[in-house]
Amino acid sequence: MSITILNEGNPTTPSGWRAATWDCAIKYQQRDDLALLVSDQPCSAAAIFTTNRVKAAPVRYDQDLMARNGGILQALVVNAGNANACTGSAGAAAALAMAQTSAQALGLALDHVFVMSTGTIGVPMPIERIVAGIEAAAKRLDQAHGFAAAQAIMTTDTRPKHAAVRVALPSGSTVSLGGMAKGAGMIHPNMATLLAVITSDAALSPAVLDAALRQAAELSFNSISIDGDTSTNDTLLVMANGMAGNQPIEQLDSPDGAAFLAGLTTLCQRLAHAVVRDGEGATRFITINVRGAQSYADAKLAAMTIAKSPLVKTALYGADPNWGRVLCAIGYSGAEVDPERVILDFGGMRVLEGGLPLPFDEAAATALLDVPQVLIEADLGLGEAAATVWTCDLTEGYIQINTEYRT
Amino acid sequence: MSITILNEGNPTTPSGWRAATWDCAIKYQQRDDLALLVSDQPCSAAAIFTTNRVKAAPVRYDQDLMARNGGILQALVVNAGNANACTGSAGAAAALAMAQTSAQALGLALDHVFVMSTGTIGVPMPIERIVAGIEAAAKRLDQAHGFAAAQAIMTTDTRPKHAAVRVALPSGSTVSLGGMAKGAGMIHPNMATLLAVITSDAALSPAVLDAALRQAAELSFNSISIDGDTSTNDTLLVMANGMAGNQPIEQLDSPDGAAFLAGLTTLCQRLAHAVVRDGEGATRFITINVRGAQSYADAKLAAMTIAKSPLVKTALYGADPNWGRVLCAIGYSGAEVDPERVILDFGGMRVLEGGLPLPFDEAAATALLDVPQVLIEADLGLGEAAATVWTCDLTEGYIQINTEYRT
Incomplete structure (x- = not known):
């Protein structure tokens, strides 16, 4: 097994994927704010949603969808600029209209289209412009528009986040x-909920894909923190169309399953790290590693508490x-x-052992931390379990971005 | 029953209480940083400590002390500038030495002296200067030094926090x-852990006092948040010497018990609010009231989550x-x-109902929030339970204070 990271990769890098974008003037000026992503073949699909009790209309639509479609999807429609959250029955109708329009324009079953929205909450969707945009975009689907799709879903992001990986399976494909x-x-106001979409050309069942997604998410999107707030729209979707022609992966704990999981985890980490690097006002990317815990849950809890x-x-x-x-x-x-028993290392320098600070060189320690990528390591000295999480620093920039009046 | 608030009150306002302060040059220049607080008679006492697993030496000393002294205390010694945390066996010896010196200088049993420290962590205590300061301070105990004691325990506080209340008990005293x-x-570095001391001249048993303290703390010090971090030194102590001559309160749910509890809660809220108002970088004092919850626990959880x-x-x-x-x-x-079903009011103006935003006047709403004291109310519409918590805003001032290198 080998994994090759393609930094310039994007959702149309795998075989059989096409994308298109359109400017629906939802909120931003002079930029595309709608993306379609379509597979040439039906896909196994799995998704993870926000745990917030306040859920945006597309999240509620998709949760119902995934409960009835047997884990099969073929397309995604996503808009930026409006989260379609706290929009009542009109919002539910708008989510349905986005799916219906996409299905009709693409010639797909309604239940094979997934819907995402991100942006300001509590604002009615300009659904007529979005419907017209979907119809226009559907006519220019292209393998070349994968990067444009990553750009079209941005809100307060300062740069698009995209990548791809190539995985050599042990079975040969x-x-x-x-x-x-x-x-x-x-x-809201600078709505910047987390949306992530993974495409693949691998062949595997919805059940295996779902299990793989949950493991990969735990070690990536569920191991990052920017400000600890959980949004109304968070969604992570994976779709795999089987067009690579590999022998279908039936078990996650098979050699091919493990290779696929490793590739998926690598890609999800890549994207999750890009989200942290683009954290509001962030100047440092911080890796926090807690080891020596009695359990993974304890290690994760300690690491996330430090990160928050x-x-x-x-x-x-x-x-x-x-x-x-x-x-x-x-x-x-907790x-x-x-x-x-606690040992702490900052940037590889030991600063505390046995609960007592060591006489370290403050200037040297500061120099180790005054870098774009910081490493904080804690050894609890109680067991074998470890967890790694990623966060960013908290700066005046965060205050300024989030203090601004909604516009 | 009536409660009179004395804003200029302090720990020596109740009968039979004296205080003294001294400049031990622990960290700050040219200011008293040590306080003694002594009762003329032994007191019923109760205390609540930080839940942090990392506990400062005085916290560990006091927890053992309260487990063996039958809830009886007569004096407190407290220093600012050094938290005596992460100081190992030397720190434990320093806490003991503070208690021993105080007991000897005051002619009290060792187990009747409580110890508190606040300030920088991980720095050895200058115990010789502290011991000398205790001996000097013990010679000038005075009812007039209560305000000075509140000043002596400050660290990054910008102003001392003190108050008193007078309670007319239904039984006549x-x-x-x-x-x-x-x-x-x-x-650390701007160590500003929460310490609070309540004195009284009421007569009541340690058990009743302990029950009263837990209820009062829940509605005051445990209902505030500045940044969500829990320190190594948090301690809340109450001591009551019985010198008011009231008929001893045997039951908290008696008329006199209820009156005492109301007075204690009022005083604790007063002090807790003063802590929030002095929050690092804070410009607004924010009251968050959640009602209509299914349980008090739910109301408190929702309110504290908003506050954090x-x-x-x-x-x-x-x-x-x-x-x-x-x-x-x-x-x-959670x-x-x-x-x-959720209803939200900002400064008395309804902004959301039934999960949907109302068309409110943004300028008017902003004006209602652009004040030193802000009220946020949420009605969950599910039950009768309510909770109120207090917090402050998050500003560039917080970042600047907490970014500074430890000095």
Whole structure:
């Protein structure tokens, strides 16, 4: 098995995928804000949705859809600029209209079309312009528009997020996965909910794909934090059309299944990291690794608590080797902890051992932290479990972006 | 029953209480940083401590102390500038030395002296200067030094926090409670953990006092959030010496018990609000009231989730009537919620009903939020339970204070 990362890859990199975009003037001026993504063949599909009790209309539409379509999809329609959330029955009708228009224009069954929206919440959808845009876009589907699709779904993102991977399966075939994501913080006014779409040409069942997606998401999109807020629109979708011609993967714990899972995880991490790097106001990409925990759940809990702490995030903005804030966050995380066993390393330099600070060179430690990519490592000294999460620093830029009046 | 609030009150307002302060040069220049607080008679006492697994030496000392002294105390020694946290066995010895020196200088049993520290963590205590300061301070105990004590425990606080209340008990006696608190954010470098001390001249048992403290704390110090970080040193102590001569309160659910609890809750809320008003970088004091919940736990969870959301706090800094962020926080809080039943009011103006935004006057709503004291109300429409919490806004000032290198 080998995995090749294609940084310039995108959702149309795998075989049999085409995309198109259109300017529906939903909110932004002079840019495409609608994307269609279509497979030449029906796909196995799986999706993960926000856990927020307040769900946008497309999320509710898609949850019903995935419960009735047997895990088969062939197309996605997605718009930026309006999240279609808190829009009542008109919002539900708009989500349905987007699916219906796409299905008709593409000649597909209604239940084979997935719908996503991102942008401002509580604003009625300009559904007539969106319907017209879908009809126009459907006429210019092309393998070349994958990058344009990643651009069309941006909101407060400062750059598009896309990638692809090529996986050599142990059985001999090569499959590809492509993807795009958007997200830079969380909700309204600068609505920047997380949307991510993965396409593939691999052949595998919806059930195997669903299991793979849940594992890959846990180690990628569910292991990042920008501000700890959970949005109304978060959706992660994967669709695989089988056009690579590989022997269908029946088991995730087979050699081919493991290779596919590794490729999917790599791609999801790539996209998730790109989201963190583009975090609102962020100046540093921070990797937090907690090891020596009694369980993975404890390691993840401690790591995510560090990642969410405003005090840790502001200290790292200031390149301050502030071990006290990290130790404190571990202490209140709820994870099983014995303070006298904790070891902390900042940028590879040991700063605390046995619950006591070591006499380290402050200037050297600051230099290790005053870099674009920072590594914080904690060893709890209680077991073998580990988890890694990624976050960004908390800066005046975050305050400024999120203080601005909704416009 | 009547409760009179004395804003200029302090821990020596109740009968039989004296205080003294001293400059031990622990960290700050030219200011007193040590306080002694002593009762003329032994007191019923109760305390609540941080839930952080990383606990400062005085917290560990006091937890053992309260487990063995039968709930009886007569004095408190407290220092600012050094938290005596992450200081190992030398820190434990320092906490003991502070108690021993105080007991000897005051002629009290060791187990009747409580110890608190606040300030930077991971720095050895200058215990010789502290011991000398205790011995000097013990010679000038005075009823007039209550305000000085509130000043001496400050760290990054911009102003001292103190108050007192007078409670007319239904049985005829009048009792007083005084208090001081410190706290402005959380830990190191600008260590600003929460310490609070309540004194009283009421007569009541340690058991009743403990029950009263837990109820009062839930509605005050446990209903505020500045940045969501939980420190290593948080301690809330109450001591009552019985010198008001009231008939001892045997039951909290008696008329006198209820009156005492109301007075204690009022005083604790007063001090807790003062902590929020002095929150690092804060420009607004925000009251969040959630009602219509299925349970108090749900109401509290939803309210605290709103209070902790960086997006809500930055929006309120900008006086932005951003109902979406509040609704979203309720949605991910974990409380039982039906989005279509939620009602939101900002400063008394209805902005959302039945899950849908109302067409409100944005300029008027902004004006209602662009004030020092902001009220956010949510009605979940599911039941009768309610909870109120208090927080502050999140500003560039918070970032600047917490980014600074430890000095």
